[in-house]
Amino acid sequence: SKLLKPFVFRKYLDFGAFASMRDLKIQIQRDVNSKGMQDNIKLGRGGIREIEFIAQVFQLIRGGQDASLQIKPTLKVLALLKTKGLLPEKTVNELTEAYAFLRNLEHRLMYVDDAQTQELPKSDEAKARIAKAMNCKDWAAFLTQLNAYRSQVQYHFDETFSDANAGADQLETEKSIWNGALAEQESVLALQQLGFTDAHETLHRINTLHQSSRYLQLPELSRQRFDALMPHVLSLAATAPNPEATLTRMMDLLESVCRRASYLALLAEHPQAMHLLVKLCSSSPWLTSYLTQHPILLDELLDTRTLYAAPDFAAMRAELLVRLTESEGDIERQMDVMRHFKHAYVFRFAAQDINGELALETLSDYLSALAELILNVSLEIIWPNVKGKHLAKPKFAVIGYGKLGGKELGYASDLDVIFLYDDNAEVASEVYARFAQRINNWFNSLTSAGLLYETDLQLRPDGNSGLLVSSVAAFREYQLNKAWMWEHQAITRARFVAGDVSIGEAFEKIRIEVMVQVRDLDKLKLDVQTMREKMRATLHITA
Missing domain, CATH: 3.30.460.10 (Beta Polymerase, domain 2)
Incomplete structure (x- = not known):
């Protein structure tokens, strides 16, 4: 267990877990569909596995930083996610209720067939027994209740794992500028139309980043994420009051953190965090530098409720x-x-x-x-x-x-x-x-x-x-x-x-x-004046 823990719960926030678990669920769903297992209450849509995946993705992302999330019971994890503000209370309550219902159903399915199964029964007799065991008047009433829970779970799963870039067929101009698909003059004109006044210099900076060794040496997945982010950076920076400065700060920040794939994943998975990041970088070069030094702070962008909340120093002390x-x-x-x-x-x-x-x-x-x-x-x-x-x-x-x-x-x-x-x-x-x-x-x-x-x-x-x-x-x-x-x-x-x-x-x-x-006022004045002159001399300031 001790040997495995560092590989399961990474030292740094691991937002790449979203994409990995999304892909894993797609593979499971393909297998379910090919085998006709849609009635499987564990592996099918809206089933037990989707609730577990929701809980586990937050554990994988944050468990290395927050040891309290390194626990196993799914319901306890969900309760912690609510307490920590990582999932809304309504979401956790609905998932908890659905999980209890589905687990109870799973146990009763096993009792009926005396076997390890999560499939809904086929015979009328077995259906009647399950409906009665689940306190429903008949099979139709049971299915109505089951489908309501599964629909809720499916909705929350899709909300948690939705691909922010799926089907995004926009920002074609920005993509073409970043990918070098346009001729130089076309790119300059496009940048001017976006709102960049010094378009030639802006294009030069974009090309310099695109050809930099740090970008070129990125692993393939990280480069794909970087390529997906840059059109959004161009688009958002163009709307800032100081587009050139904003773009430069954002490119410097991304170039600095891009070797840590998780930070690129965080911004790719959370467009609202990217919007806020561009706004903050546009407003403050100091804050951009602070984020560059401490990129783990990008996680703070995910919840504006805590970001803008007044500090409770007693609670902060307890938390620390x-x-x-x-x-x-x-x-x-x-x-x-x-x-x-x-x-x-x-x-x-x-x-x-x-x-x-x-x-x-x-x-x-x-x-x-x-x-x-x-x-x-x-x-x-x-x-x-x-x-x-x-x-x-x-x-x-x-x-x-x-x-x-x-x-x-x-x-x-x-x-x-x-x-x-x-x-x-x-x-x-x-x-x-x-x-x-x-x-x-x-x-x-x-x-x-x-x-x-x-x-x-x-x-x-x-x-x-x-x-x-x-x-x-x-x-x-x-x-x-x-x-x-x-x-x-x-x-x-x-x-x-x-x-x-x-x-x-x-x-x-x-x-x-x-x-x-009691002091000698004349001596006091002289001492203060002498000290002031020494300070000025040290700072090379003339009176």
Whole structure:
């Protein structure tokens, strides 16, 4: 089972499963038709197998990322798909009811013939027994009920596995441009008619992509998917306010992710996701770059309900802890889980921002709250693995400075933090230094999922030459007797963001004590002015 699991549940989202299972079902249906098995309630249309395929396709696509989907009972999988918003509640309810009916019928068919069968009976006597066993007054009433369930199942199966490109005999002009079927002048004219103002340069970029080594070296199936997508990209980009820029960003993105066939399959299977992707890329070069770095986020385009939903940070925390628990014992996997979580929510906030739904202050609040959530959960996950720990819960806190302290984080902001502890144990300084180092590595390590956050610890006492973590008492002593004026300026925006609340309260008292000190105003003005001039000189700015 352990050997097979990585091959069944892929590490990355596998949207190629749609096409594979669609083809498998077609083969089964051909076999059913050739053998006259249309009355088979398991293999025929609207039968048990179609319900199982619906459940299994989501397991195959997402099971590698979401271990909770690696379960076997079909009804439990359907319930999970409803909970996770992957299938509508009405769909799951109808499939569940149909599955129970069909399974009960299957058992009764076996009782009647005392054999392994899923075929409806032929004799009148057997039909009457089945109708009675299924609580129907006669065979006709039974068939009416059975056909209603099978029709529902068939409808939901077709909705799930419908081929987005089947019968699409449109976009002929765009196909001809991409495939090079038109002469150069004809292609230029066609691009102009579509809406591209710099048609010559646009055609040059299209031809460059078509002849690129990355495209030419794609496996045949991936190249077919790429070829199917590009006419849609051309058509949608042409309608954007900035068609040339939009097309360039989309081509760069697709060229970057095309080696991962699943991402091409995702866009091919979900046209609405492609529409939204073009809109986002048209609106933001930064977001295009973010998607290029983290293409797994394309999955977020599938459900606009979650994409544009206001964040529930308590629910988000619970969600993250569940995912981390599923990967318990695998630190590298946990680091990736946390990075995927952070990237997904940053992407959601960016999509809402582009959609005009977030004021700048609200966006900064969301990004700051996300960082605080991740810091708090990180402390909980890392502490149990710290060598030599002497307490079940650390007497340790993270203080946010700068943009984190002021709740002004942007998309690419780093985290200005310091670490404090309040523990008189002999081993405390050594253990908490080890803890702080683990936290720093956890955030700054570059894994296959990217970076979590860059942390900046320069604002700790004595800066880069100081200890990584300070006791509360040592921090107070430093701030009152040794700190520079700019350090007192920095503390005005600082606040407790994670860890032991009592240490946060102690820090706040120190902060206020520092801020209300009696000062020489002339010296204060001079110190601030001197620091400002140093900053300008560093940035090569003249007054």
